[in-house]
Amino acid sequence: MAHSRGEKMENKESLGHVNINLVDVVNNERINEKYHLINSRNGKLQLEIKWNTV
Helix, strand or coil, X not given: CCCCCCCCCCCCCCCXXXXXXXXXXXHHCEEEEEXXXXXXXXXXXXXXXXXXXX
């Protein structure tokens, strides 16, 4: 479900979370990984993050 900036997701059940090391993102300028959701039985997340210095 896509949300515009500033729009809140209310009353949604958490499916889990991931921990991402920001230092790795900054040093590599990009990550594209699959993560297993923490506190989830079988949840997975495909995530791509790009770091651009301005």
